[in-house]
Amino acid sequence: MKRLLGATILTGLLSPFAAMADGHSMTFALVPKAMNNPFFDLARDGCYKAQEEVDGLTCEYIGPGEHTELEQIQIVQDLITKGVDGIAVAPSNAPAMAKALKGAADAGIPVITWDSDLLPEDKDLRTMFVGTNNGDIGVNLAKLAMARHPDGGTVCLQTGGAAAANHNERLKGARDTLAGMDMGTPPGKALSGEGGWTEISACPLITNDDGNVAVQGMSDILAANPDLTLFLSTGAFTMWFDNAYRQAAEPYKERMDAGELTIVVADTLDMQLEQTKDGLANGLVGQRPFEMGYKAMYILKDIVDGKTVEDPQYTGLDVCDNSNIDTCVN
Structure with a gap:
């Protein structure tokens, strides 16, 4: 399924998107469930790799120090108030995060989910999901x-x-x-x-x-x-x-x-x-968390550039047992 930010979201909010389309600086936030998690460290590294490759792009990697649902929601609300150019979030509490993301829609800030998605009834609040099936x-x-x-x-x-x-x-x-x-x-x-x-x-x-x-x-x-x-x-x-x-x-x-x-x-x-x-x-x-963080930045850029993006985008799996443990990771 391909999705494009609708005109209703963009109405009256053209100035930040126009700036990005002109190649000016943009800040995309990558929000993990917790920053003391080695899995999410790899996603951070992917995000920073994309930052190195794209002129004017800043990866703002920010999340709770520990797995705290309320803190993650507060961080997302603060990012919306700050006016970042895009948010990629791995929701800890899907229903509660959906309520917070209504503010991003109102502000015209594009949102994607990664690692963990919203519930089916709330998926209109994000453009797409990147991560694991x-x-x-x-x-x-x-x-x-x-x-x-x-x-x-x-x-x-x-x-x-x-x-x-x-x-x-x-x-x-x-x-x-x-x-x-x-x-x-x-x-x-x-x-x-x-x-x-x-x-x-x-x-x-x-x-x-x-x-x-x-x-x-x-x-x-x-x-x-x-x-x-x-x-x-x-x-x-x-x-x-x-x-x-x-x-x-x-x-x-x-x-x-x-x-x-x-x-x-x-x-x-x-x-x-x-x-x-x-x-x-x-x-x-x-899973492949590095790819999640890396792709999230490029996907957000595509969205603000007005391009269509596929939903979902899966990053693949590596299946290991005792017999193939030396060679199973792609």
Whole structure:
């Protein structure tokens, strides 16, 4: 689907767009969910790369220091008041962010989403989405698990924010694939025997993208459920803190080696690749955050230049297991 900013948004707001069309300076904001997240650091690097390539373009990388939904909303509101030339935001709380973005529409500031999108009913508030097909992350994580456990078993799912659309889409992708059927709207219904899989009662675990909460949650679940078949996490937060993750996973390496337990996690950050090479995880499905930040700047420029842009634009996935871990990242 191709989208172009409509005349209704541009009416009476031609001056900033005209300046950009004339090649004058422009500032585009790249707003992550949190700035203490190594995943988003890569998107920042992509944003700065685009800044180096485009004369007059400034990448303003700004977000909450930690994953704080209200702070992210306040930052976006401040950017609108400041009058930046475009905003690319990864919404932590999709419904709440939509309310804030109405101000951008009123101000004639183009908005795109990246990494995480708005809910379907609010997508008219942004021009397009660039990032991962989030449902496919869950699909591929589930396929990695099913290859090791064709008869199913017990599963604990771990996710980010409860209101984060991207993580809910990943949960649905995983649940649909494990179940072999549609489990409803994101995040999908909990598995209770479909496809041979049953979710344990303590899960899904909500982490709010906090690495300490994530690794502690995994550790507690594995200790309390010694016969668990699958631990599936929709975000890299589970593995961010290398020493903590290794201490949590090491006691279960023998079960993983024997094919009794599987740990699969989203993303392919450097520490995750090393942990998986060492047999402390069994599968990763990696995104390409550098490309998200890089493309976001060019897409915003195309929008303010009056060009059509494709919606959505997916940046692809890298699917890794223990057998291809040295070569799986594109």
